[in-house]
Amino acid sequence: MIESQTEQHYKTYRPLLFSLAYRMLGSVQDAEDIVQDAYFTLSTTGTDHIQNVKAYLCKIVTNRSIDLLKSARKQRETYIGPWLPEPLLLDSKEDPAQNYVMKESLSTAYLLLLQQLSETERAVFLLREVLQYDYETIADVVGKSSTNCRQIFKRAKKAIGNHSPTDQPATLKATALTEQFVTAVVSGNVNKLLKLLAIDATLLSDGGGKTKATMVPILGAERISRFYMGIMAKTTEEFSYHFTTVNGDPGIVLYISNQVFGVLSLHIENELIQTIYWVVNPDKLTHIK
Template sequence: MDVEESDGTAVFEEHRPVLLGVAYRMLGRVADAEDVVQDTWLRWASADRAEVRQPRAFLVRAATRLALDRLRSAQSRRETYVGPWLPEPLLTDVRAEAVPDGADRVVLTESVSVAVLVVLESLSPLERAVFVLREAFGFPHEEIAAVLDRSPAAVRQLAARARSHVAERTPRYEVDPVQQRELTQRFLDAATRGDLDGLLEMLAPDARFVGDGGGKVKAPKRTITSADKVGRFMAAIAQQGVADLEFEFAEINGGAALVGSIGGKPSAVMLVDVADGVIQSIYLVANPDKLAHLQAR
C-alpha cells in the first residue's frame, strides 16, 4: 500500500462512523447500512482524490445517494411485511460517532431510537434523508442541497415538513437511563412471574406493545394498545414459558434494552420507552433475520 492509498484509507476510516450512522438512520437495517458503507468505499477508492476538495462532503453524498436507492426499493418490500415493522436492533455508542461541530448529542441519541426510526418510515425518502442529515448530524442546508441536488430553499421546505411530521408523531420526554433500566428489569421480573397487577402498575394507561416477528416467529400482527391488554398479553406469554431463555442488558438504539438468548443465540430484543415513571411503549424484535448480527457482539 503506497502513501496515497494509505492516506485515503485513513480518511475513509475517519468518516466511517458518520457514514454508518447516516445509512442506518436512513434504512433501519444494519446489514444494509454496512453494505452502503462498503459501496461508498468502492466509490472512494476509485475516485480521483486529487479532485476531491472536501472528503467528508464526497463521502456523505455518496453514502446518502446509495442509501436513497436502497430505501426506495425497501419501502415497496415493507408494504408486504407481515405484522408491524421495527428497525433492526443496533448496538450503540453514540459518543463514537464522528459528528459535525454543533451537533447535539441528545438529538443524535434520539434520532437512533426505535420510536423515531418507526416515524421516519412514514416520511418520503427525500424527507428522511434531509431529516437525518439536518436534525441528527447538523449538516447545513446548503451542504444537504449539494448532496441531494436540490436548491437550499427546497431543502429548507423538506426539513420543515419532516421536522413537523416527526414532532407530531414522536412523544417528547426526558429519558432517565437509570429509571429506564430499573423499570425494564422490574417489568421483566413481573412478566416472568405472570404478575398482572405488578405489570399494570408499571404501564401507562395508553401503553403500547409493538412486536416484530416478520412472519418468521409468533408475534401480534397488530399493535396492542392499553395497559390492560398489554399486561394480559405479557402475563399470558409468561404462562407459556420458554425453556432456557436468558436475558441480559445491552445498550441498543441509544438506550438500555434486554437481549433474550437461547443457548447463546439471540432470540428477541425488548426495548421500552419510559416517561413520568411508567412504561409508555414496549418494542419487541423477534424476527430472527434482524437478530443475526447480534450473535458476534
C-alpha cells in the first residue's frame, strides 16, 4: 500500500511537532490532539500551496498551543496546589516521538522554568533555542516582526537564566538510587532515606484538588522522610510499582489495586535526590497504563 504524501509528512514530523507542543503545554494528551489536528488540516488543504511543510506544521502547532494556553490561563491561575506537567514516560522503544524527545531535554525542571514565560515568549524561545529557527521564520509563525521576536527571545532568555535544556540521563547510578529510594520508603528505613536525600531536597506533589496531595512544597530531607513514613503507616491497599524514565529522569509508576495511582520522578544532583516530583492528579494519568 502506497502512503499518501500527508502520511509521509506525519511520520517525518510527528516527533518534532509533539515535542514542540508538549513543551508549550506540559500536557501529553493536548499535545497529541494538536498534532493530530495539524495533520487533519494538512490533509484537508493539501500541500501544493505550501513552500515549507515543516514550517507550516510548526506554525499550526505553535499557534494552536498558544490559543489553548490562553483559554486555560484562568484555570491554571486557580489550580489547587503545585502544578506539574503531565508525566511523559520515555521507556517505550516503539514510539518515535519518545525517541526524539530523549534527544531533546524535556525534564520536569526545565518545563517548570518555561512556565515563567508568557505564551508568546515560550513559543519564540522554543522555536529559537530548541528548533534553531531564524527570526524571520519565527516572525511568520507568531505574527510578530523579526525585530520584535529578537527582543522577545532576549527577554525570555533572561527570565530563564543560565539554565540550558540539557538532559539528566537515567544512568545506572541514578537508576540504582531510585531503587534504593523506593526500598527505603517501602521498608520504612528512615536512616537510609535520609542518606539518599539532599539536606535541602524538595517534594512537589500535584493532586490538582482531585485527590490527597500536599498543598505546598515539602522542604528538607527530614520533613520529606516523615511525610513518606506517615503515608506508609496509613497505607492499607495492595500496591505495586515499576521503574521507568519520566521526562528523562528516573522514576516509578505506582499502582493501587492494579490501577495507576501516581507517577514519581527524581531529579538527582551530585548523586543525591534534590527534587521529587509526585503527580497523582488522575486527569494527568489517563494516558499511562
